[in-house]
Amino acid sequence: MYIKKRNLILGIILIPLFSVGISYLFFQSQKGSMNQQGFDKLVEAYEILEKNYVEDIDQKVLIEGAIKGMVESLGDPYTTYMDVEESKGFHESISSSFEGIGAEVTEKNGKITVVSPIKGSPAEKSGLKPEDQIIEVDGQNIEGMSVHEAIMLIRGEKGTKVELKIERKGIGVINLTITRDTIPIQTVYTDVTDDKIGKIQITRFSEKTGQELAEALMDFEKQQVKGIIIDLRQNPGGLMDQAIAMTDMFLNKGDTILQVEQKDGTVETFKAENPSVVKVPVVVMTDNGTASAAEIMAAALHESANIPIVGEKTFGKGTVQNAQDFPDGSSIKYTIAKWLTPSGNWIHEKGLKPQFEVSLPEYANISYLDPNITLKEGDSSPEVKTAEEMLKAIGYQVKVDGFFDHAEEKVVQSFQAEQKLTETGQIEGETTTKLMELVRNKILENDTQMKKAIDVLKEELAS
Numbered sequence: 001m002y003i004k005k006r007n008l009i010l011g012i013i014l015i016p017l018f019s020v021g022i023s024y025l026f027f028q029s030q031k032g033s034m035n036q037q038g039f040d041k042l043v044e045a046y047e048i049l050e051k052n053y054v055e056d057i058d059q060k061v062l063i064e065g066a067i068k069g070m071v072e073s074l075g076d077p078y079t080t081y082m083d084v085e086e087s088k089g090f091h092e093s094i095s096s097s098f099e100g101i102g103a104e105v106t107e108k109n110g111k112i113t114v115v116s117p118i119k120g121s122p123a124e125k126s127g128l129k130p131e132d133q134i135i136e137v138d139g140q141n142i143e144g145m146s147v148h149e150a151i152m153l154i155r156g157e158k159g160t161k162v163e164l165k166i167e168r169k170g171i172g173v174i175n176l177t178i179t180r181d182t183i184p185i186q187t188v189y190t191d192v193t194d195d196k197i198g199k200i201q202i203t204r205f206s207e208k209t210g211q212e213l214a215e216a217l218m219d220f221e222k223q224q225v226k227g228i229i230i231d232l233r234q235n236p237g238g239l240m241d242q243a244i245a246m247t248d249m250f251l252n253k254g255d256t257i258l259q260v261e262q263k264d265g266t267v268e269t270f271k272a273e274n275p276s277v278v279k280v281p282v283v284v285m286t287d288n289g290t291a292s293a294a295e296i297m298a299a300a301l302h303e304s305a306n307i308p309i310v311g312e313k314t315f316g317k318g319t320v321q322n323a324q325d326f327p328d329g330s331s332i333k334y335t336i337a338k339w340l341t342p343s344g345n346w347i348h349e350k351g352l353k354p355q356f357e358v359s360l361p362e363y364a365n366i367s368y369l370d371p372n373i374t375l376k377e378g379d380s381s382p383e384v385k386t387a388e389e390m391l392k393a394i395g396y397q398v399k400v401d402g403f404f405d406h407a408e409e410k411v412v413q414s415f416q417a418e419q420k421l422t423e424t425g426q427i428e429g430e431t432t433t434k435l436m437e438l439v440r441n442k443i444l445e446n447d448t449q450m451k452k453a454i455d456v457l458k459e460e461l462a463s
Helices: 024-029 036-052 059-072 084-093 122-126 148-153 211-221 238-248 293-305 380-393 405-418 429-445 449-463
Strands: 015-016 080-082 097-100 103-108 111-117 134-135 163-168 172-179 181-184 188-192 198-203 227-231 256-261 267-271 282-286 309-311 319-325 331-340
Touching: 036 059, 059 331, 080 084, 080 148, 084 148, 103 148, 111 122, 122 172, 134 148, 134 181, 148 163, 188 211, 198 211, 198 449, 211 238, 227 449, 238 256, 238 293, 256 293, 282 293, 282 405, 282 449, 293 309, 309 449, 380 405, 380 429, 405 429
Parallel strands: 015 319, 198 227, 227 282, 282 309
Antiparallel strands: 080 331, 097 181, 103 111, 111 134, 134 163, 163 172, 188 198, 256 267, 256 331, 319 331
16 A cells, blocks of 8 residues: 555635624615515514514624524525524534534434434443434423524533433433533544454544544555555534545545535536555445535445445435634524535435445444433333343343343342442442443444454455
């Protein structure tokens, strides 16, 4: 494998909007320059409220509301107006770090839905999963809120806690208590197996992800890896320019990375500008948390380089957004185009299907269990059933029926004794934490998708 350093596209798709701002004078200035009747009506509504409303009116609040109303009327979950605080959070999400729980969310069918938790984040450790629908934040119903309004409620200072009520398909309502932390945006993680297979996990596409990937590939060159697995599972996407620059490393010069279709129907094709720097077989891994820029990369590697995909169907986000900042620090993020795979497919709301479909073991879908809840003999609840599923997953003989009987108490005592914990026979605190830790470890040890990816890669090496 030959790898050379080269310039990467590291810019952010954020364009400052230099204007006098959106205000009453702005609306007045537009009369005649755009739809006269529409702006007349808007200004008239403003004047009616300003002159006649029973209480004093904050002009800024009215203008902010007007902008939000315009944006929300489009019915596009990826087009949003962000006030100063929301805009700050958005910038942080594509920078080096931020404080929160570490989960990418979107609006889907009117619900705030988890796209993917960030690797190593409190959200991932708590058991939050793709497709979880967030119903309440700290007891506040968030139905009807924009994505960024919900994010501002969920985020907060390191060390503080947030209570989430979520709806999980096939499970029902689950309550999660998550302690916020600093979420570092290291986005590329690597490992090399004993038989010289290089694993690259890319967790999102942020400002420096391309640089991190280039460094990882150079390290693989030094270690003389025989093949590479690119793990895009749980990757919610990010900056399109990073996806283009990173995909370029694996394709031959002139190969198509993606197509971007503008509103007028014109299509711009993005092609690899450099010779491939990777000369060994590659396999890509995806799941239902693989979205946006991650789907761009996966689709391009498969369609333009015949690289196989292993795992599950991807999330399905096929639109491109731009963001513009206002002088006051607020911003607007809006959809500007569709992106298409190299062969012209639009995967929006359909996802990208892998060539080798593989699911994780059933116990990988076990719900999170709050360590602050005490489960004891005589209890009957969904939480008890979750604990039983965990015990069964790590090898204990229990009946999974949601009822904590005397026999189960003895099993818990046995578990506590083996783990050198206080033998109370109750599930809470350290017992719950240890139980979840062991289940997570078993999932990692029995990663059926990774095992299949390695098998596919070895077949490529043998051919």
